[in-house]
Amino acid sequence: MGFTDRFKEAAEAARSSLQDTRLGGANTIRGVQAVAPPVDDIAIARRAQALGAPDPYTLIHHDEVVALTGLPVGGPFLTWADDDVGIKYVAEDGRGRAWTFGVHAGHAHGDGAPFDAASWYRWMVQMLDGAETVPGLGDDAIYRDGLLYVLSGRYAYYVHVEAPEGSPVRRWAAALARRVLDRLVSGEAG
Numbered sequence: 001m002g003f004t005d006r007f008k009e010a011a012e013a014a015r016s017s018l019q020d021t022r023l024g025g026a027n028t029i030r031g032v033q034a035v036a037p038p039v040d041d042i043a044i045a046r047r048a049q050a051l052g053a054p055d056p057y058t059l060i061h062h063d064e065v066v067a068l069t070g071l072p073v074g075g076p077f078l079t080w081a082d083d084d085v086g087i088k089y090v091a092e093d094g095r096g097r098a099w100t101f102g103v104h105a106g107h108a109h110g111d112g113a114p115f116d117a118a119s120w121y122r123w124m125v126q127m128l129d130g131a132e133t134v135p136g137l138g139d140d141a142i143y144r145d146g147l148l149y150v151l152s153g154r155y156a157y158y159v160h161v162e163a164p165e166g167s168p169v170r171r172w173a174a175a176l177a178r179r180v181l182d183r184l185v186s187g188e189a190g
Contacts, residue, residue: 029099031074032090041078048085052115053107054155056085058189059180060103065089068175071099083109083120086157101172102160103180117156124158125149134174138181148173155184 045056056078065073073089079102080086086104106124108115121140125131131144138152146169149158159177161169183189 027093027095029071029091029093031072032092032098033074044080045078045085047110048080048105048107051107051110052117052154053085053105054184054190056087056103056105059087059105059157059183060176060189062089064179065101065176068179069099069101069172073099073101079104083107084158088160097164098162099164099167100160100162101176103157103176104160105155105157115154117151117154121149121151121156124156134177137174137177141177143170143173146170146173148177150177150181152181152184 049055057076062073062075065071071091073091076087076089078085079088081104084104084106086102088100088102090098090100092098106115106117106120125142128142128144128147128149131142134141134143134148138150140151142149146161146163147158148161148170150156157177157180159173159180161167161173161176163169163172180189
């Protein structure tokens with residue numbers, strides 16, 4: 001069984017256990033389904049790549065998120081800002097609770113200067129007062145309140161996890177960040 005097959009198998013097991021119809025719907029967690037990405041989203045993703053970001057759709061895949069979190073998330077939604085681009089996956093239940101898992105990679109601002117991952121990373125983490133270092137993850141990694149920033153070679157990215165109280169947010173963020181790093185190092189993402 002290949003590496004990808006193991007993620008698919010784990011994703012199916014998580015999906016089956018969390019979508020138990022005997023729970024009456026309110027407790028059932030379902031993925032929020034993404035629609036086909038609009039043409040604008042594809043253009044935004046390509047622009048970010050031209051500015052130094054990896055292809056956001058290759059950072060982490062649906063079945064990997066399901067397998068690593070145990071939640072049946074929906075498909076990817078593209079998210080972006082002036083200096084980062086990413087994807088997020090969302091699950092929700094009938095009680096209005098939501099679980100959001102985002103992965104965002106930094107890129108240059110578009111002023112003609114090449115992307116400097118270390119500078120972007122330093123600028124981002126200086127805003128995280130009281131953050132703690134996460135050893136063994138990339139060249140440097142910092143975590144605080146659902147945000148895990150990682151610097152690794154020419155890439156700087158962050159994982160953002162939002163979940164109901166009591167959820168293992170830090171564990172999920174670390175697992176997702178490690179998988180993204182594996183994908184970047186292996187060339188699966190880029």
